[in-house]
Amino acid sequence: MKSVLKNGxxxxxxxxxxxxxxxxxxxxxxxxxxxxxxxRVLESLVVHAGPIASHTAATLEATMLGFSLSVVLGxxxxxxxxxxxxxxxxxxxxxxxxxxxxxxxxxxxxxxxxGIGKVPAILTASLISFFPVFVNVSTALVxxxxxxxxxxxxxxxxxxxxxxxxxLPRSMPYFFGSxxxxxxxxxxxxxxxxxxxxxxxxxxxxxxxxxxxxVPLLFAGLLVISAISVILYAVFVLLERRLxxxxxxxxx
Amino acid sequence: xIELRGVSFGYPVRRNDGKDHQLxxxxxxxxxxxxxxxxxxxxxxxxxxxxxxxxxxxxxxxxGEIVYGGxxxxxxxxxxGMAFQNAVxxxxxxxxxxxxxxxxxxxxxxxxxxxxxxEFVERALALLRSVGxxxxxxxxxxxLSGGMQQRVSLCRALIHEPDVLLLDEPFGALDMLTRxxxxxxxxxxxxxxxCTVVMVTHDLREAVFLSDTIYVLxxxxxxxxxxxxxxxxxxRPLDVCYRDDFVRxxxxxxxxxxxxxxxxxx
Ligand SMILES: Nc1ncnc2c1ncn2[C@@H]1O[C@H](COP(=O)(O)OP(=O)(O)OP(=O)(O)O)[C@@H](O)[C@H]1O
Ligand SMILES: [Mg+2]
Numbered sequence: 001m002k003s004v005l006k007n008g009x010x011x012x013x014x015x016x017x018x019x020x021x022x023x024x025x026x027x028x029x030x031x032x033x034x035x036x037x038x039x040r041v042l043e044s045l046v047v048h049a050g051p052i053a054s055h056t057a058a059t060l061e062a063t064m065l066g067f068s069l070s071v072v073l074g075x076x077x078x079x080x081x082x083x084x085x086x087x088x089x090x091x092x093x094x095x096x097x098x099x100x101x102x103x104x105x106x107x108x109x110x111x112x113x114x115g116i117g118k119v120p121a122i123l124t125a126s127l128i129s130f131f132p133v134f135v136n137v138s139t140a141l142v143x144x145x146x147x148x149x150x151x152x153x154x155x156x157x158x159x160x161x162x163x164x165x166x167x168l169p170r171s172m173p174y175f176f177g178s179x180x181x182x183x184x185x186x187x188x189x190x191x192x193x194x195x196x197x198x199x200x201x202x203x204x205x206x207x208x209x210x211x212x213x214x215v216p217l218l219f220a221g222l223l224v225i226s227a228i229s230v231i232l233y234a235v236f237v238l239l240e241r242r243l244x245x246x247x248x249x250x251x252x
Numbered sequence: 253x254i255e256l257r258g259v260s261f262g263y264p265v266r267r268n269d270g271k272d273h274q275l276x277x278x279x280x281x282x283x284x285x286x287x288x289x290x291x292x293x294x295x296x297x298x299x300x301x302x303x304x305x306x307x308x309x310x311x312x313x314x315x316g317e318i319v320y321g322g323x324x325x326x327x328x329x330x331x332x333g334m335a336f337q338n339a340v341x342x343x344x345x346x347x348x349x350x351x352x353x354x355x356x357x358x359x360x361x362x363x364x365x366x367x368x369x370x371e372f373v374e375r376a377l378a379l380l381r382s383v384g385x386x387x388x389x390x391x392x393x394x395x396l397s398g399g400m401q402q403r404v405s406l407c408r409a410l411i412h413e414p415d416v417l418l419l420d421e422p423f424g425a426l427d428m429l430t431r432x433x434x435x436x437x438x439x440x441x442x443x444x445x446x447c448t449v450v451m452v453t454h455d456l457r458e459a460v461f462l463s464d465t466i467y468v469l470x471x472x473x474x475x476x477x478x479x480x481x482x483x484x485x486x487x488r489p490l491d492v493c494y495r496d497d498f499v500r501x502x503x504x505x506x507x508x509x510x511x512x513x514x515x516x517x518x
Contacts, residue, residue: 147336154308154332155357155412165357169344246344246392 036216041223044216052205056224059190059201062118063232066125067186073126074133074182075175081134082141082167083159099131104192111197121193121201128189129182136178140171173247176240183232191225254284254307254330254416254448258316261299261306262473273314275473276302282467282476286321286415287446291459294469295509300452303469304418307450308332331358333414333447337421339401341393347404348389351376354412361412372411379407382444383437399430403437410441417442419451423458432490435461439487456505457493466505470512478508 018038024030025037032040045052077095081088103124110120144167152162194203202221209217241248259280262273276299284290292300305311306318309329320330333354341350355361355372365372380386383403385396393401402422409417422438423431439462442449453459459466460482468478482501484492492498 145338145340147334147338147340148342150305150308150310151334151336151340152357153310154334154418155354156359157357161357165353166342169342172344244344 033213033215036219040216041219044214045220045223048217048220052202052220052224055200055202055205056228058118059121059187059194059203060228062121062190062194062201063125063183063187066122066190067129067183069122069126070128070130070182070186071133071179074130074178075137077130078134078137078171079141079163081138082171083163085142088138088142095131095134103128103189104196107193107196110193116197116199118198118200120197121190121203124193125186125189128192129185132178132181132185133175136174137171140174141167144170172244173240176236176244180233180236180240183236184229187225187229187232253286253321254282254450255319256280256282256284256307256316257319259306259313259318260315260473261302261311261313263302275314277306277469278471278473278475279316280469280474280476281316284448284450285464286448288464289442289449289451289462291451291453291463291466292469293453293456293459293466293505293509294474295512296454298469298472298474300469301420304334304420304450304452307416308334308418330415330448331360331412333409333412333417335402335405335409335417335419335422337424339393339398339405341401341404341408343393346390346392347380347385347396348373348376350393350404351379351407351411353408358412376407376411379411380404382441383407399426399434402426402434406434406438406441410445410447413445413447415447417447417449419449419453421452421454424454431455431458432493436487436490438462443486456502456509460498460501460505461488461490461493468505468508468512470509477512478505480505 022037022039025035036044077091081091106127107120107124110123114120114123141163144162148166149162152166157165190201191203194201195207196203198204202225206218206221209215209221259277260275261277262275265272265274280303282290292303294300302311306313309318309332341347342353345353352372355365361372377386377389380389383406385400385403385407388396388400393404396404402425406422409419423434426434435458451459451462460480463482466480466482467476468480469475470477480501484498
């Protein structure tokens with residue numbers, strides 16, 4: 001009973017919220033173009049299932065491509081700055097400064113360079129999401145126990161060997177931890193770019209719906225976005241447990 | 253044999269007048285006979301770990317030289333095994349894989365790893381058996397107690413058959429009973445292999461029980477202020493610690509240390 005309650009509580013909380021929402025909308029007769037009830041949103045989701053699916057596929061494609069780029073970029077920068085302290089010192093301030101730029105401000109630049117469409121979405125996705133990968137990997141490498149380093153050096157190990165034998169395996173939990181965050185960020189980045197400069201994707205769909213005052217569709221889009229975020233997160237949690245399971249000791 | 257001849261060392265510090273060195277060790281000379289067990293004691297922060305790193309070749313002396321086996325050519329440095337106060341096992345590897353780890357790194361063994369894997373595993377298991385951990389070979393490090401992890405760390409320090417074993421307060425984090433138990437484990441391993449051991453410790457009884465020679469460091473910057481030889485026959489049983497001359501030797505060592513570090517008046 002207890003475990004049912006424990007595992008079921010997120011579902012229960014969601015259901016309570018949704019019914020309260022539905023009840024309030026009906027009781028107060030809130031017009032649909034202000035706030036549609038969940039049932040209406042669901043209806044819109046079903047009615048527009050076809051276009052929603054194809055736009056979602058486009059967004060996911062941009063997300064995954066951008067995410068892959070960001071993993072390569074973050075990993076490379078992370079490894080380099082873990083290997084060389086001076087490299088880290090040189091690029092860290094720049095990356096921090098870059099990371100604080102709202103990425104929506106970069107999209108116009110990307111549009112000038114690459115035109116409206118998929119490329120800005122992919123690039124925005126990767127630019128918004130490489131930072132956590134970089135920070136986590138470089139932190140993992142820098143915090144390698146000095147004793148381990150000493151032991152390896154005394155055995156005659158080279159820098160590359162230390163990286164391969166200790167640095168990389170040690171950074172795996174940090175790396176997979178960052179993927180959870182980076183994947184959802186990439187998704188957000190893709191949508192941001194689509195709302196500004198694209199003719200496909202969930203972001204574009206929502207802007208289009210908004211200009212037609214199709215608020216139920218707008219909410220359906222939001223629903224799809226949060227569902228996908230949760231799924232992405234869950235996928236990478238699974239991957240993390242699989243590939244860096246040693247870092248999770250059983251409790252107690 | 254390892255000989256330290258007037259070794260001085262300091263870590264670089266930034267001063268107003270440009271870069272300089274804050275001397276930690278000054279004019280340290282030691283003779284460490286091959287196959288002997290040498291301990292280094294001294295007040296906290298006096299540079300014992302630094303001394304081990306110098307012997308391991310991880311740091312270079314500012315002055316003086318360290319001579320290995322009578323020559324000081326670049327390739328004369330002996331094969332080294334190290335263990336520290338924290339076991340620092342690799343958490344993603346099993347106990348057995350942790351023990352084998354140095355064989356994957358040391359040049360002499362690395363090339364033969366694939367061909368002789370089976371033999372190496374046997375060697376690691378034999379080592380684990382000798383410290384009483386054979387049945388833990390396939391466990392993960394975090395399933396072991398601190399004392400057990402330290403035993404694994406000892407095995408890892410010995411698997412590649414080093415000429416010199418460097419131990420930095422290896423039992424410092426353990427309770428007294430476990431510590432005394434591991435003294436005997438270490439003594440047995442050493443008698444069997446007769447590699448040269450240099451051990452840093454805070455525990456004077458530990459130093460007297462295990463060592464042939466004890467160097468006392470003191471002063472700031474630190475230098476050798478005393479050298480005590482212990483000549484009890486081996487293997488030494490644990491109750492040697494309760495003999496009068498053992499207790500006296502420990503107390504003499506203590507006096508020497510105390511005299512070198514002026515008391516702070518509170
Ligand atoms: N990497 C480093 N850079 C600069 N100074 C250092 C470094 N490592 C140690 N020191 C300084 O050198 C001195 C000696 O340090 P060391 O670690 O060798 O002492 P120790 O005798 O091993 O101390 P303990 O008994 O507490 O382990 C200390 O004053 C310490 O502050
Ligand atoms: Mg120390």
